Structure formats: structure tokens, C-alpha cells
Amino acid sequence: MMFANLLVGFGLAFYLRQLAEENRAIMALDSQQEVSEIDAHRELSCATANADPTATVRARAIASIDAIPPEYIGMLQGESIVANSLVEASAEVLRLEVGRYRDALIEIDNQLRGMAESPDSGLMEVLTVELEDLNREWLNKQAEAANTLDSNGDSLGEYSDIGSLLGTVLMEQAAQIETTISNIEHLDLSTEPADGRRRLMQEISRLIDLAHDLRDKMQETLLTILRAERRLAEVDRKMQFDGLTKLHNRNGLEVVFYEWWRADIRRERIVSVALLDIDNLRKINERLGAEAGDRLLAEFGRLLGELIRKDRGFDIVCRATGQQFIIFFGDTGPRNATSSVERIRQTLESTIFNLDGEEVAMMVSIGVAEVGADDTTTKVIKRLEKATRVAKKNGRNCTVIDEGNGPTPITAPEYKVVGRTVKVEER
CATH class of the missing domain: 1.20.120 (Four Helix Bundle (Hemerythrin (Met), subunit A))
Incomplete structure (x- = not known):
């Protein structure tokens, strides 16, 4: 006392x-x-x-x-x-x-x-x-x-x-x-x-x-x-990756931006980013426990890594926070980035995660934004978070785009995605 x-x-x-x-x-x-x-x-x-x-x-x-x-x-x-x-x-x-x-x-x-x-x-x-x-x-x-x-x-x-x-x-x-x-x-x-x-x-x-x-x-x-302190170039590589999902972490995302802008001093190349926020992770953690939630996050991150394009090398998935993931789209405009993440959203919507016999759905609300010539990572992430909040208010499990005039919900085409069941492995 x-x-x-x-x-x-x-x-x-x-x-x-x-x-x-x-x-x-x-x-x-x-x-x-x-x-x-x-x-x-x-x-x-x-x-x-x-x-x-x-x-x-x-x-x-x-x-x-x-x-x-x-x-x-x-x-x-x-x-x-x-x-x-x-x-x-x-x-x-x-x-x-x-x-x-x-x-x-x-x-x-x-x-x-x-x-x-x-x-x-x-x-x-x-x-x-x-x-x-x-x-x-x-x-x-x-x-x-x-x-x-x-x-x-x-x-x-x-x-x-x-x-x-x-x-x-x-x-x-x-x-x-x-x-x-x-x-x-x-x-x-x-x-x-x-x-x-x-x-x-x-x-x-x-x-x-x-x-x-x-x-x-x-x-x-x-x-x-x-x-x-201008130390982004000195960040150890092992400190740029998330131990749970093996994806780039928040440090890694910052280094990705830093290296991209260092190679494009005049900011002439287009860049878009998307924030994917898992809609129901807190409820999953409450129902199944945080340890089960970690296992699901690891499998979710692995699946996201599989769903991005591999033929260019400029699409990079990062785990920004516990339940938020950011995709960096180099040389991609916001409309094309939106098409990509909407296909990912629909794929996730049709996916069932099997956790020790328990079937779990993990859907996402998404915000997309184009990176402007005068942007900083701080400004970009704030815009992404604002767009994602709009997606949450609009019923969740949807995509919102910000092309410079504020967040706008999209009417997405229905993509041909194949439903799947993913087995969640032991850690």
C-alpha cells in the first residue's frame, strides 16, 4: 500500500x-x-x-x-x-x-x-x-x-x-x-x-x-x-525485420522509404502505400488468447507475403504495428495499388484460418494513398490511418483511397479469387 x-x-x-x-x-x-x-x-x-x-x-x-x-x-x-x-x-x-x-x-x-x-x-x-x-x-x-x-x-x-x-x-x-x-x-x-x-x-x-x-x-x-540523427542508413539489417511474421517491421519500412528517396533525389518516381488493419484481431485475442493470436498473425503475414507481386521487387509488405500491415508499392499509382490491395482483401475474405480445428476469419479494412513529392513518412502514415478509420466507419472489410482530396470509399470490381483453408502452424 x-x-x-x-x-x-x-x-x-x-x-x-x-x-x-x-x-x-x-x-x-x-x-x-x-x-x-x-x-x-x-x-x-x-x-x-x-x-x-x-x-x-x-x-x-x-x-x-x-x-x-x-x-x-x-x-x-x-x-x-x-x-x-x-x-x-x-x-x-x-x-x-x-x-x-x-x-x-x-x-x-x-x-x-x-x-x-x-x-x-x-x-x-x-x-x-x-x-x-x-x-x-x-x-x-x-x-x-x-x-x-x-x-x-x-x-x-x-x-x-x-x-x-x-x-x-x-x-x-x-x-x-x-x-x-x-x-x-x-x-x-x-x-x-x-x-x-x-x-x-x-x-x-x-x-x-x-x-x-x-x-x-x-x-x-x-x-x-x-x-x-540521420542514422537510418546505419540500422542493422536484423533490426529491420519482425521476429513473428519475418516481414519488414516499422524500422524496415522507414529504411525502405529512405533508400527509395536516396535513389530518387528529385522525387520523380511515383509511390503508393496501403495500410491493412485486421478488423477483428482484438476479439480473436479475447476469445482464443494472445498466444493463438500470435500464431494467426504469423500465418497472416506469410499469406500477405505470398499475395504481393514478385515480378518487380518493388512491392514490399511491412508489419507496422501489432495488427496493422503496410504495403509499399514502388512505381505504382494509387489506382493500381488500390486494385492490388482490393484483390488481396477479397482473397483474405474468402480464406479460413484453421487453428487447431477452430475456424477463424481474418478480414481487413484498407486505406490507400499516393506519396507526394513533399511527403514524409509521418505525413503518409497519418493519411493512411485516416483513410482506414473511414473504412472502419463504413462497415469494415472495405477499401478507401486518398488521392489528395481526402479519403474516398471505392466501388471495387469482384475479382475471381479462390477460397482456401490455411492451416495455422505451431510456433
Whole structure:
């Protein structure tokens, strides 16, 4: 109880201070990110540039490297990761830690699912204690990270705003986890074991969703730093691929854009992109569990990789976030890209995924956009997300295109696709 009170007190003080700066920080972060991307492209076309444009940014970022806690350094060295600043080190460590936290949540969830036929209230009480301990430990790690960033705010240099945003994200997550812990503490597992088990799994599902959200935000934080420091060309190849689906990950997508624009300095070649958002993954995870959801995602990603064109080499599938995939269409206009993804959508609609005898449908809402000459990846993805939201509002399992005048639903032809059943393999 003492720890909880300290955490809440710390969170309130930190949050009130951050709230006043939040709008300014968000604007500064977006501005810095977009200017960094635009300047990076201009730099490629400035053959007469004599000075290193990254020197000042690097120097200021590295100024905070001495503030990195020794335990962070040890953890990152174990993963062969080098961080150039405290903010980068914090984001990398949190990305690793949230993955381990998620794995522990899934392990508890699997044990609860294993007692579907006869819920054991005694075992559930034990698992509830384990769950509370796990969340308190995770909250402690989040608080330590926020404290470290806050106490070293003066040495964060160019990334003070990013550090502030990172701290705000942690405190928002902490508040939601505290609410979930409170919900778990008030569950009656002895009177109605079956209902208690169901509600406990719902709370775990919410915690897993929070873990996914934090993981994605840490990835975006790291990409912001890589763009600002002009380090995209240095991203290790193994860091460009998703371990689950084996497709390009968010890093890989950023590198694909970077290399494409480096080869096309004048931005004369056309590029289109599509965002595919799985419509029902959250419900699948709640019904079958996150581990089953991972197996389905792996098979879904494999199928997407098979469905893109292989005769050109410029169509690349990336896993952008947990349930979102982006297809990069090089030398392809938005109309042709829309035809391609609509054929993929109809193929997915006619596909059944067989998971240990359970038949699962995985359909997608799709947004398509053309990449403009003055675009950054940030701007493009925001347009894609907006188009996908329109597709969701229009009933899901459909495609929306943005050709520069905002999202517009399409009336797609009916393609001749062959229905299929795909067996989901064990991981």
C-alpha cells in the first residue's frame, strides 16, 4: 500500500507538470520529426555541403549518455544494442521490458484458459496474486524510467521534448494499470469461479493491449531519434525485420522509404502505400488468447507475403504495428495499388484460418494513398490511418483511397479469387 501511494503521488506530481507542456511538446516533436526528414532529403541533393549537418544533433544527444543507468547499459549490451542518449536507452529498455512483461501476462492467461472445463478457485487466487505482483513490478520499472528521465531533464538536449512525452506515456499507462489492478482485487473468485475466470481474462486482455500500445510508442520514439540523427542508413539489417511474421517491421519500412528517396533525389518516381488493419484481431485475442493470436498473425503475414507481386521487387509488405500491415508499392499509382490491395482483401475474405480445428476469419479494412513529392513518412502514415478509420466507419472489410482530396470509399470490381483453408502452424 505504501508503494502504491508513493507511485500515485509521484504520478500526480509528474503528470501535472507534464500536462502544461504536453501540447508544446507534441508540436515540437512533430515539427522536429518532419523537418528532420525533409532536411535529410535536401541533404542528399546538396553536393556542395561542406559541414556535417548531424554533428550538432549528435553532440547534444550524446551529452546525456553519462546519465544512462549501468543496468540499462548491461541490458542493452546483452542484446547488442548501442544507445547514443538517455532517451534512446530508455526507449530501447522499455521496448525490451514490455515484451517480457507481455510474455508473463500470456503465461498466466494460458493457465486460466487451461481450466475452462472446471475453474479452480484456489488456483485462480494464486494466479491473481502472481498477476498483481507482476503488475506492481512492471509499475515499479515504469516509475524508475520516468524518474530517471525527469531527474536528467536538463541534460537531454535536443530530445528533452521527446523525453517529456515518453514520461507522459508512462504515467498514462500507470494510471490504467492501477485501475486494472483495482478491478482484479475486487473480483469474487470463490462464489462464481466461472464468471471470475472470464472477468480475470478480460482484465489480462486489457493489460496485453496496453503492452502493445507501449511497445508501438517506444518504436516510434526510436524512429524519431534515428531520423533526427540521420542514422537510418546505419540500422542493422536484423533490426529491420519482425521476429513473428519475418516481414519488414516499422524500422524496415522507414529504411525502405529512405533508400527509395536516396535513389530518387528529385522525387520523380511515383509511390503508393496501403495500410491493412485486421478488423477483428482484438476479439480473436479475447476469445482464443494472445498466444493463438500470435500464431494467426504469423500465418497472416506469410499469406500477405505470398499475395504481393514478385515480378518487380518493388512491392514490399511491412508489419507496422501489432495488427496493422503496410504495403509499399514502388512505381505504382494509387489506382493500381488500390486494385492490388482490393484483390488481396477479397482473397483474405474468402480464406479460413484453421487453428487447431477452430475456424477463424481474418478480414481487413484498407486505406490507400499516393506519396507526394513533399511527403514524409509521418505525413503518409497519418493519411493512411485516416483513410482506414473511414473504412472502419463504413462497415469494415472495405477499401478507401486518398488521392489528395481526402479519403474516398471505392466501388471495387469482384475479382475471381479462390477460397482456401490455411492451416495455422505451431510456433
